[in-house]
Amino acid sequence: MSEYNFKETENKWQKIWKDNQTFKADNNSTKPKYYALDMFPYPSGAGLHVGHPLGYIASDIIARYKRIKGYNVLHPMGFDSFGLPAEQYAVQTGQHPAITTEQNITRYIQQLEKIGFSYDWSREVWTSKPDYYHWTQWIFIQLFHGWYNKETNKADTIHNLIKLFEVSGNSTVKAACDEDTKVFTAEEWKFMSEKEKSDTLLKYRLTYIANTMVNWCPALGTVLANEEVVNGVSERGGHPVERKKMQQWMMRITAFAERLLQGLDTIDWPEPMKDMQRYWIGKSFGAELNFKVVDKDITLTVFTTRVDTTFGVTYVSIAPEHELISELTTPEYKEAVTTFVTQAKNRSERDRMSDVKTVSGQFTGSYVVNPFNGEKIQLWIADYVLAGYGTGVVMAVPSSDERDFKFATQYNLPIITVQEGPKTDITKEDFDPKAGTMINSGFLNGLAVPEAIQKAIKFVEEKGFGKARTQYKMRDAIFARQRYWGEPLPVYYKEGIPHTIVEKDLPLELPQIDEYKPTATGEPPLGRAKNYTYKGYPLELSTMPGWAGSSWYFLRYMDPKNITRFASEKAVKYWNQVDLYIGGAEHATGHLFYSRFWNMFLYDMGYVTHPEPFKKLINQGMIQGRSSFVYRLGNTNHFISLNLAKKWSTYTLNEETDKFGIEELDELLFKFGASNTLEVKYKEENDGSIKIIYTPKIIALHVDVNIVHNDELDEDAFKKWRTDLADSKFIHEDGKYICGSEVEKMSKSKYNVVSPDDICDKYGADTLRMYEMFLGPLEQFKPWNTNGIEGVYKFLRKLWRLFYNEDGKLIITDNAPTPEELKILHKTIKKVEEDIERHSFNTSVSTFMVCVNELSSLKCNNKKILEELIIVLSPYAPHITEELWELLGHTESISLATYPQWKQEYMTESEFEYPISINGKMRAKINFPLDMPAADIEKQVLANEAVQKWLEGKAPKKIIVVPNRIVNVVL
């Protein structure tokens, strides 16, 4: 093979890698380990587009790089194969989602293999396979039998909690539990019924059943997440959604809030990503404060971060969902309150939150007492108060909080100013709630806000009005979906008490059902299964949410075939933590959060060796589509080239003054059979006269980007693209038809999807890999644009030609490398190594290009030089380098080679050319030996003729010599 034949080369090596299992990771290696992980994909029906592999290519480069650096690398791939699209397809067609899923995965694997990734396919996992979800269910069971001990700050087994209850009840137990948990003694515990014990324990378990507000969609028969509800109807199908209190399986993730927050400081993640998680956890310090309700035996507790403003409280507001509302409403307000509450309930929480501009509320008729000054103030229901945060009750300080201010103004409630000084006026733009000093606030008067907060909290605790409290925004996660295509919850009910199924009976497999819809009685689809029971008892009909399987898959890769444990202790200990995780930033508060939670739990229980699953994280930016447009004249099949279209559509012609213009245009339009495409508009001028404007009607149409090359339209392909375009005519500019472009999301309907398969067929996988890296920084969002791909392709052919001459003869020599060649090589090794370490893949591609250009202009065909260059290049372009490696006489895969070390000795120069700047402007260049002292350089610079010219006889004030950089003369 004397010409670079990427097809032959790539097929050959992909087959060899597969047959030899070249990239199989060893669990019993003595080498240091490196775990490089990609976020596994959901296999959608559309296949991969060119944006998907971006992160995979980067991690593959690192995996291959680490291999030749001597690491035992775990680089696996799998599929997050439970999910909604396959289920919806099943509902429509009756085809089992497993079939659809398998078809999609097969296609994904074919596509991935074509790009030449060094995955260890023997470790492939699918979350929808029973031997995988066996262990998802097992983790669920561990969580069910777990509780969180706040004393030791660790999760523990429920067995140990029961022992504590038996000894001293729950009053001494510090645990993460439901708010409404009642205090009981050991004696009381002993005499509880089985059901009572179960209910009590559920308040402590890390997976538990609770009544919570959910978005229920009757038409779809399932609970929806907040983001799936838009304007009160479901995102898919537009069915009405109601707020409903339902029994749901939950995960007590809030128990881990503090540790999930603290853990962020120990991991190497992008700072914005950590910030998102911090914000999501939403830790805030403040206090609980009790407000007694007048004439009722009720005390309302509020949470506030601003106890210092308590003297400014003029009313208290309560969430519409609050349980005590009916008790708190006086008879004369009953009707108004009921109307208001029903109204508010029908707006989903997100809906209410996004509609920030309007506030609404209703007086309950009740009054509460401000503990600080004994004042009687009104109790309102307000829809800006969220039931799920804090206590669901808020003390309102209209002078210091913008929402309270808006509400108070709207309902004519009093306002007491408690802060004075600059920026304390709430009606002004520059209002800062924490500015100024306290006034009208009794013992707090004159203090700045931070001190006032401290003093007020102390006061509250001393007087017994309440206590200091840390509050988190994060809430427990709902862990059940009323759907078919997910992991069945391994739970059955015996006399109304939930039990987990025995571990040896796992996995609890998804049953076959005839249809994938909810049952007629509104039960989840699993209600259709026949004999869906365990030991004769009914099983839970909900399945796990989409994030369950993806929350631990990185552990399964460590030992995917294990049937006795999710992964052997030895494997878990060896692989320990994911060293590098590459994936999109969109998972910040979902997958990445839940994975940390589950891993932390498993760590507490002694199943894994590190509390944080992902040591280092890199977010790759999304690759957007770059749509191409053609410009159609009116409703004809005449298309105008981009710049003509631009000109014409802004080219308004005035009949009076522009006779020539309109004739010219009309003639053109007529010539192309496109008359009647002029739009006539009338515009009134300042002087009252009417101006007639003609504009050609130009319609921009999306055109398939695959028939546009460097923005030039392939006209023949265009005519064949759609039958109605067969008779198209083109109005050219410079003899070509140029298309317009715009950056949009990649999607079928915009005809801007580019498949990696097409690129591989046309240019090869190595070109695709290098080009995707060359496109720009990994983290950056960027549009896909095939325009520059030729450059990378040319580079690979140029590399090939270092080995063969024009006659197809191998021209490698064993000569000793010249110093110049060595210098080029070692410069390249150094630069590429630095680039990989800081993930600047785009610059290393440039470095390779420079290197090959320089070597080829030196006509270098030295075996030693090329050998090392090929090793360094191999992570980027694995196929061509394997082929060339073999040509150099090696019989083993390049992945077993050793990464060459760059040597300073080949790169040092004896002289350095200093640019000389005078008052900041570059004026001359002079060579000096590297070891010349600064004082000597100064002298020689002043003596230099070229410099003298610029000095004009003046003596410089100062000379700055920056070693190996610059000499600056200041006049």
Place this chain on the structure above:
RNA sequence: GCCGGGAUGGUGGAACUGGUAGACACGCAGGACUUAAAAUCCUGUGACCCUUAAAGUCGUGCGGGUUCGAUUCCCGCUCCUGGUACCA
């Protein structure tokens, strides 16, 4: 509203800690080879000034500042983009 990221030639982008802005690539222009085309190779390519050359001037979104020197640091804006949202 709040929290991020960004703005550099015709285009994608480089410049790592302040030190020759525009590496590398695309595109474009010209040339070589060829009967021709493709492929390949060579040269030029920020703008202005200019017959040419030399030299010069201006240039990293806008306005200021610090510095001998700023794409880089500081202050104030504009626009684009991502996330998030009544969290008390």
